[in-house]
Amino acid sequence: MAEIGIGILGGGYMGKAHAVAMSSVGAIFGTALRPRLEMVCASSAQSAERYREAYGFARATADWRTLVAAPEVEAIVIATPQETHREIAEAAFSLGKPVFCEKPLGASLDDSAAMVAAAEAAGVVNMVGFNYIRTPASQFARKLISDGEIGDITWFRGEHTEDFLADPDAPATWRTSGMANGTMGDLAPHMINGALALMGPIARTMGLYETVHKTRPGGDVSNDDHAQMMCRFANGAMGQMYFSRVATGRKMGYAYEISGTKGAIRFDQEDQNALWLYRMDGPEATRGFTKILTGPAHPDYEPFCQGPGHGTGYQDQIIIEAKDFLNAIATGTAIWPTFRDGHEVNRVIAATLASADSGTWQDINDF
Amino acid sequence: MAEIGIGILGGGYMGKAHAVAMSSVGAIFGTALRPRLEMVCASSAQSAERYREAYGFARATADWRTLVAAPEVEAIVIATPQETHREIAEAAFSLGKPVFCEKPLGASLDDSAAMVAAAEAAGVVNMVGFNYIRTPASQFARKLISDGEIGDITWFRGEHTEDFLADPDAPATWRTSGMANGTMGDLAPHMINGALALMGPIARTMGLYETVHKTRPGGDVSNDDHAQMMCRFANGAMGQMYFSRVATGRKMGYAYEISGTKGAIRFDQEDQNALWLYRMDGPEATRGFTKILTGPAHPDYEPFCQGPGHGTGYQDQIIIEAKDFLNAIATGTAIWPTFRDGHEVNRVIAATLASADSGTWQDINDF
Amino acid sequence: MAEIGIGILGGGYMGKAHAVAMSSVGAIFGTALRPRLEMVCASSAQSAERYREAYGFARATADWRTLVAAPEVEAIVIATPQETHREIAEAAFSLGKPVFCEKPLGASLDDSAAMVAAAEAAGVVNMVGFNYIRTPASQFARKLISDGEIGDITWFRGEHTEDFLADPDAPATWRTSGMANGTMGDLAPHMINGALALMGPIARTMGLYETVHKTRPGGDVSNDDHAQMMCRFANGAMGQMYFSRVATGRKMGYAYEISGTKGAIRFDQEDQNALWLYRMDGPEATRGFTKILTGPAHPDYEPFCQGPGHGTGYQDQIIIEAKDFLNAIATGTAIWPTFRDGHEVNRVIAATLASADSGTWQDINDF
């Protein structure tokens, strides 16, 4: 079993999640590569040192270049704000180091295009942090669809809704300025990636977005509070999505409903261990949505627990990502979603914003 | 207690429902006017006679003019297909008789405009059969919103989804031709009326509709299988709706989710005796959606049962309509929704179809 | 189509429900016998007259003997308190009139034994008002079990829980005195009947009951607030039941869970239009409880509505009872549950109370 030195940029919400994931992924999945927490980077030396001690890294730095360049750091995890993703990733690729980057891939379409180019030029493993699609339930949903269990897909409804800014009196922060930090920039990528994973490419889109609370204590708000879109998938199905940070009462509303000619699937991340499946077979009298509890029969569940229905949680999604990233490095094979997949998400977002601004349908191919 | 002679046009799905409602509404609600089942009309003398006997009418006819003109028929219920609504209503109004008309109000915007004109010229009671908004739960939802319990509304999502044509092998029937019988014509009116009732007027709309299964055993399909729309309400809120008769697994998916600055409401007709309410008050640790079971504390429940949680069903909605119709006649006061309200629904539908055809947003005022 | 004169004793909660049911059952089910509301009886002439007018009876009386004896009254519905059931039923049977009696069958085991004897001596139709088992969902559950769909039954859990006396400050009333009006007397019969219907006879029982709030504003409480039992069914399965009127938050908690060697069933009356079915077949990965929405494919649903998932309510259960009662009279065939079935329930209750008092298991055969 070989070790691999990990450097993590950022020690906040996601920096911690990835540090924890790297600590336990080996024991859980028995990965060929065993991560060694080499270095953590944060904006100040003080916070970096605090993270180092808390998460058990060998070293800390406030300069991301130091981390990227350190020879003991053999793989990079970017868990800093979107504006920083591009520069860091480009530097890492120029040194031939594999990169896992948190979603969204950069702060703009330009960013992600450049990041894809850098990744593909370097030819090293690159991956984007769309964790929600990695639950056993959503992985199984993908499999059911690709196995044809619900027939030809006719309809997709998705949402990513939370309510952390539902209170009009919640103060302005960095989250309330910059399109990359608004709902389309920050929340939509998860569900759009989910839609692409479950349904395949989106062909056309028509969007609408707005700032509900234009002023908050502490300043004006310059990005969107919620947004919606209608779309047509390349497979011909119609779709509808909604994204919100002001969806009062919704805490982790990553949810989708998919109808096909033979069945249907429903999922809500707030009950992430259940997938609802309807199949148009057997006598009418016993048809209905079946609430399937995830278990060892579903993807990536058993390593966490041998008992069905015992359940996985948020942190486990990040561990599954870490496993996939390490396996990709070990085998040298790219693992979905790559930077290119992250860029595809950004194209849909750009097209949707453009359609909202123009009031006309946009073709994704034009972005 | 006075009696009133009722004539019902149509003895099918809804004709029966109204006949039953007229039989029991007096005992349930203790209405001032007690209905007497005077005459039923159907397309053939044979079927009319069968309905007469089955439902307990005094007389039967295959000629709707006979029914409308009969002096013992003092109030008219139209439960025949949309194409017939206008002519019948106009005839009844010309005789000064109150009319209850099943949804949608006529088969086109022209129809409903004419029907409103006739109703208002006659100055008699006129009402449209939007029954779903009359459950105790949905009536209570309206009250919560108008009382300001969930604050200013920011978002509305609605759907009316069923799956009676989800099977591609289901044969072509009259339902599969004519826009008035498609999803926008037949199912959308319920939810659009619901949206107007809960939210107030819609200002702008942008739609998309399609025929999923263009050919069925027995013929081609000329109307829409499912449709969606984005909209802006006059109160400023954004909205999203979806209508489908191919929503595999959905049986009575009249469902809505409404977010406000102080709370949120969720409802799904498939569990019609529960309303979910979230309120942004009290400590964070005890917040969540409360599943309220309907009971005597909610509108129009107690006459059906003194016990909370005991539940009402589909037929009871029609009984509530009958009560409101009879009370309106007794007091001479118009009762919501009038023909004008039914026409408002048709305007939204016309605008949405136009927006889908043009690919541009449409202002409801232009319809 | 023949008419039948109906006399209803009691015009309160259930008296009204039966009056309403008799008004609409003909139109809904197309029964061969069409009820005519002949006479209603209540404790005072005043209230009887009020009920007469409200529900549309021809005549009213405050003397139950008058009603029972009236020649136009051809069938009797007893919806007065349990203490009155026996005397009325015996009088009706002595005149050879069919009797529908609300649950429980009399106020004691002696009462029900006498009532069975009278019914069987008269040889006329007799039926007990266990309405909850008559929902389409619970009828379908019975069918699934008897068809062997869930294999050999190993476990039954039932409850009938409400919270109308959960508040310690709720005043003492007639409900708070007399064992026939306590939880074992008043609520348990519904679920015990349900258990017998779903599972077959109970062989042995062991109970426990108590008065939680021994004093209430207005007086002492002399009957039980909640009670439980363990039991063994004749088919070998183990069972557990709970009955409560102090089950805070529960409104209509008639609920059961049944496990078998091939599957399982779950039901909760608070969502009466859904039945949950698990079947141990197909691949593990797609197993789970299926939420079946009732529809035309289930017993006694279609007459209420052609659309699945549209739902029936409390009042509809009483209408189904009325249909069965009328059909039994029309055909001269006894219909389940007869008085004998009501008496079986009382035997289980008596045995359970005795076991609680003695602290030892009781054999139902000894009661």
Place this chain on the structure above:
Amino acid sequence: MAEIGIGILGGGYMGKAHAVAMSSVGAIFGTALRPRLEMVCASSAQSAERYREAYGFARATADWRTLVAAPEVEAIVIATPQETHREIAEAAFSLGKPVFCEKPLGASLDDSAAMVAAAEAAGVVNMVGFNYIRTPASQFARKLISDGEIGDITWFRGEHTEDFLADPDAPATWRTSGMANGTMGDLAPHMINGALALMGPIARTMGLYETVHKTRPGGDVSNDDHAQMMCRFANGAMGQMYFSRVATGRKMGYAYEISGTKGAIRFDQEDQNALWLYRMDGPEATRGFTKILTGPAHPDYEPFCQGPGHGTGYQDQIIIEAKDFLNAIATGTAIWPTFRDGHEVNRVIAATLASADSGTWQDINDF
């Protein structure tokens, strides 16, 4: 930050769970003591070595005495079958080493009595592995109750139901012999401990248990497949519990319902991130069970994720245990549940089995 050498006995289901927990607990909770995976023990040298490599221990052994005696092993986790618990724990205590022992505490009442004596004589930290009560939801339920939020408790219903032996054709294994491995021995402890935690001591009990499938492929079955009990708590409340490994369709049915004079709580481990709370306050019309999604406002949630509703899983429960165990060692304070608490559970089980055998109520004080 100090390190502590951990030795884990057993590398199977729970051995792995504890190894993983010890790998990540430091990063998640920032514990003062940081575990070092020192040694793992399994029944064969081969399997021990495999576990060592998979989970990242420094050394492996097939002799538990070697592990217990190793000076680098400063704290012991027992994750071997119940029959082995006592001997190992006694040896560890004799060396003054803290012990975490998986449930149940030993294979018999004698075992657990001896283990308590050894633990208390040694005066070192001792803890039992009842993980389910450690979810944020169940910890919050305990707090709600002890804060009096649902008033005086009147009723408790609990179950621990799974279906891993529901299939009559599942083969006989070690699980199907020996009372310590039956349902009362193996599953009941979790829920009985839960009941004691939520409700306080049980005073009296009356049980019933049985083997449903007496023979299985491979041999006879000598322990119970399911069991139930009625009980009286010391606080006066009545209770009812059920335990099963043949509960078809149930995967992780650790569920409870608790009624009080001011409210009620419901929980089901199959949806472990939701707690349902009913409060008898505010207007009747808005009362109902509130589905609270766990989040940073609830115990032990935030270290896993800053976002509410994002959810924790099975493995996280074991991490919470590890945190509590390490903190107890660091501070020298005993942490609930100690061996004494594990012994209390065994007393209830012994009394319940005795009551089932005798058919009479048993006082826990007699055990």
